Amino acid sequence: METEENNSELFIMNLKVIGGFAVPLNYFKILEERLQIISETPNFTIPEINNFAVPNGYFDTLEANILMLVLPEEAQIIPLYKRGFVKNLLAVAATLLLFSMLYLFMNRPASHTGNMAGIHKLSTQEIIEHLSSEGYNLELLCDAGWCNDLNKLNKKENTDVENYLLEHGEEDFLSDEL
Amino acid sequence: MVEISDNDLVRQFKDPSNKQVAFKLILQKYQRKVYWQARRIVITHADADDVVQNTFVKIWEKLGDFRAESQLFTWIYRIATNEALAFLQKKKSDRNISMEEMQEQLGEQLSASTYFNGNKLELTLQQAILNLPEKQRLVFNMKYYENLKYEEIEAILGTSVGALKASYHHATKKIEIFVKRSLNN
Incomplete structure (x- = not known):
């Protein structure tokens, strides 16, 4: 590695190069004078190159303007x-x-819905007939507020009997009775 | 004229009554070295001029805190190298280009520069150096042009001597190959 390096180094050193990097005339003299300003100016900082311009006094009022915009919002x-x-x-x-x-509405129990539908389909009359045939106490039904319906049912039954008798020539019997 | 040692310069700089004089002496002693270190990294004169200015501003600001754990000249070289690399990095970011594209542009600037008066062979040599990876380029320039010792380069770059030797070896091999190929074309 050492020999290889020496060979390559020798090759580079033996290149017949002329010239190279150059600097402007008196550059280092001017540079020294220029750089001394660093020590002569307290708190020297490199001026930033900025191609954009701002109105005069822009930064003096910027802080106050922003605070005016922000503070009412905060209050x-x-x-x-x-x-x-x-x-x-x-x-x-x-x-x-x-x-x-x-x-909950969509998923309420299906059996419950079915019973309710069945109840709605039954008329009061059918319920009374059913209860009468089963031998329920009529007074009890009357107490439950179904008196009117019971009367209507009875009248209807009487009318049916009368119609039957009229049709079968039993008018006289009926008149006697009355 | 008796040259004041670096230790004395630092001591004088830390004395407020001698600070300006000491800085002027440091400027006289190191401005060329800083310039050439920067120039070989950033290539163009204008960019090197900016880097030199930034470097001496840093020296003015930080030398008061210098604790003499390293030599003054390696400390100054380190600042110059970092400033030059940061300058290139910023330029690369501003232009949104890769390191390879950056190196290509530096090569073009080199051949077009007013302040480059080298012959064709020198231009080829510089282009070969530009093609090296960053670390190899730094090591080659400091060893070949500045004739710095590996121990001094170690103090500047913070890389071990072994790694520096390997970098220099790879750098010389690559340069040789590049130049030979260019000469044959």
């Missing part, structure tokens, strides 16, 4: 319910409630 008290995230939470809660209610 405002925003109620909790008006804040964005609270509003969102309320909306989400309301939606969840709505959906859960909808879910």
